Amino acid sequence: MARNPMPSQRQFKAGELIRRALAEIIHREDLRSPHLEGISVTISEVRASPDLKYAVVYAAPLGGENMDKVILGLNRCARYLRGCLGREIKMKSTPRLKFMPDTTFDTVTAMNRLLDSLGEDADIPKKLKFVKFER
Numbered sequence: 001m002a003r004n005p006m007p008s009q010r011q012f013k014a015g016e017l018i019r020r021a022l023a024e025i026i027h028r029e030d031l032r033s034p035h036l037e038g039i040s041v042t043i044s045e046v047r048a049s050p051d052l053k054y055a056v057v058y059a060a061p062l063g064g065e066n067m068d069k070v071i072l073g074l075n076r077c078a079r080y081l082r083g084c085l086g087r088e089i090k091m092k093s094t095p096r097l098k099f100m101p102d103t104t105f106d107t108v109t110a111m112n113r114l115l116d117s118l119g120e121d122a123d124i125p126k127k128l129k130f131v132k133f134e135r
Contacts, residue, residue: 055096
């Protein structure tokens with residue numbers, strides 16, 4: 001019997017609840033980590049396990065500098081953050097947190113550079129390159 005690789009709606013909801021609460025906690029609390037001194041952290045996504053016992057938190061420092069140090073600092077504070085999270089949210093058990101670097105912004109930048117280089121050499125219409133959304 002094959003497992004469903006797609007997360008359930010329950011996992012999505014729990015992940016979003018954890019993401020919002022963690023972002024608020026990190027902004028509010030003094031984490032007392034030398035790796036996190038004076039650095040703003042962005043929590044972009046939280047992926048919860050099917051049993052909601054574990055959660056992988058994708059984070060990045062604002063500006064993208066010192067990614068490894070920030071992730072190291074967050075992982076060192078994971079137990080403290082889990083305790084704060086348990087007081088903030090209503091779940092049967094608070095998931096164990098593992099912080100991972102969010103490389104989405106780097107990937108988007110690389111793709112934009114690739115599209116820019118193709119736009120100069122190839123015959124790509126400008127409409128496909130940049131799309132403006134107007135309300």
